[in-house]
Amino acid sequence: MKAVEMKKGVYWVGGIDWDLRNFHGYLTQRGSTYNAYLIIDEKITLIDTVKHYLYDEMIKRISQIIDPKKIDIVISNHVEMDHSGGLPQLLKLCPNAQLFTSPSGEKGLKAHFGGEGWNFKVVKTGDKINIGKQNLQFVLAPMVHWPDNMMVYLEEEKILFSNDAFGQHIASYERFDDEYYLDIVMEEAKKYYANIVLPYDTNTQKAFQDASKLDIKMVAPSHGIIWRKNVGKIFEAYQKWMTNQTENHAVIIYDTMWKSTEKIAYALAEEMEAKGVAIHIKSLQTNHISDIMTCVQTAKYIFVGSPTLNNNILPNVAAFLTYMKGLHPKNRIGMAFGSYGWGGQSVALVEGVLQEMGMEVLPNIRIQYIPDTEKLKEEVKTKLSQIS
Ligand code: FEO
Numbered sequence: 001m002k003a004v005e006m007k008k009g010v011y012w013v014g015g016i017d018w019d020l021r022n023f024h025g026y027l028t029q030r031g032s033t034y035n036a037y038l039i040i041d042e043k044i045t046l047i048d049t050v051k052h053y054l055y056d057e058m059i060k061r062i063s064q065i066i067d068p069k070k071i072d073i074v075i076s077n078h079v080e081m082d083h084s085g086g087l088p089q090l091l092k093l094c095p096n097a098q099l100f101t102s103p104s105g106e107k108g109l110k111a112h113f114g115g116e117g118w119n120f121k122v123v124k125t126g127d128k129i130n131i132g133k134q135n136l137q138f139v140l141a142p143m144v145h146w147p148d149n150m151m152v153y154l155e156e157e158k159i160l161f162s163n164d165a166f167g168q169h170i171a172s173y174e175r176f177d178d179e180y181y182l183d184i185v186m187e188e189a190k191k192y193y194a195n196i197v198l199p200y201d202t203n204t205q206k207a208f209q210d211a212s213k214l215d216i217k218m219v220a221p222s223h224g225i226i227w228r229k230n231v232g233k234i235f236e237a238y239q240k241w242m243t244n245q246t247e248n249h250a251v252i253i254y255d256t257m258w259k260s261t262e263k264i265a266y267a268l269a270e271e272m273e274a275k276g277v278a279i280h281i282k283s284l285q286t287n288h289i290s291d292i293m294t295c296v297q298t299a300k301y302i303f304v305g306s307p308t309l310n311n312n313i314l315p316n317v318a319a320f321l322t323y324m325k326g327l328h329p330k331n332r333i334g335m336a337f338g339s340y341g342w343g344g345q346s347v348a349l350v351e352g353v354l355q356e357m358g359m360e361v362l363p364n365i366r367i368q369y370i371p372d373t374e375k376l377k378e379e380v381k382t383k384l385s386q387i388s
Contacts, residue, residue: 017171042132046062050086077222087109101148197241198293250299250301267377284319313349347366351364
């Protein structure tokens with residue numbers, strides 16, 4: 001329950017959600033945190049709150065430093081309730097606090113909570129406030145995840161409170177990137193990007209451009225670990241992810257009924273491997289769609305297979321395609337494959353979705369009943385011949 005001092009007078013006072021396993025459909029196997037930050041200056045400032053059920057935990061942390069009633073300024077960087085859930089209760093404790101938020105933040109907070117009597121102060125990019133010895137500067141980040149997202153920069157300590165950007169779903173006792181396992185933090189940051197931020201790549205580029213004008217020494221996101229040693233590394237990764245840069249990897253995603261579609265998946269993997277492409281085989285029976293998206297984030301080739309069931313595709317494949325289509329990775333090369341007994345509609349249905357997503361689509365593989373091993377090998381070679 002300890003508050004953690006990040007810099008003199010700047011504290012992490014958030015909540016740790018050790019048991020969270022589902023964040024609107026995203027499998028959060030490591031739990032998460034909702035990071036709230038307290039700055040002690042002439043005007044005591046709180047940046048964001050936590051999910052409603054962790055409000056008491058946040059208040060206990062704040063109370064180790066000051067009486068929460070003394071908070072003068074609350075900054076709401078994001079309306080989504082994992083960060084604003086504690087706001088109504090908090091503002092009952094300090095009803096005169098000024099509430100800084102973006103224009104969409106004001107609308108969103110009123111739509112969620114009414115906001116009657118709340119002392120709204122609406123800001124835009126470049127606006128600054130003085131809180132005593134220190135200054136805070138606002139950077140709007142619309143659609144880095146919702147229209148209301150905003151970041152705030154503490155000039156003297158060079159900390160960017162980035163809200164959803166650069167976050168990861170990790171529940172931990174450790175707060176900083178040099179205290180935790182960096183490979184896990186990077187992987188979880190990639191998963192977070194692929195499942196939350198990916199559809200908004202253009203908006204993210206704009207917010208990133210605005211933030212890059214600042215001299216940033218620490219990045220304090222609203223989820224997970226705080227970046228203080230590897231700020232360059234996470235910025236470099238975001239640069240790659242938000243411009244849809246891919247690696248020479250293929251992710252082969254499928255569900256199967258009697259192992260025939262699986263046989264095609266493995267034949268495709270073997271041929272791609274022979275061509276020097278790194279492969280990831282993802283059965284939808286054993287992998288969560290949000291974990292598959294982590295792989296999709298940087299894979300150049302996305303192959304999707306389904307047998308035909310009742311003139312359609314298997315439900316697991318439909319769920320994945322719906323999810324991936326919404327997240328909309330760009331600049332990818334796709335392929336549909338699958339086996340069938342009589343109707344055989346599945347492959348065209350999968351291919352249709354890949355085309356709707358704007359992928360360059362390779363000739364599909366559609367085989368009746370059980371693929372003959374040698375004939376399958378030949379067909380795979382032919383269909384992948386344009387990949388050198
Ligand atoms: Fe962590 Fe978009 O909320």
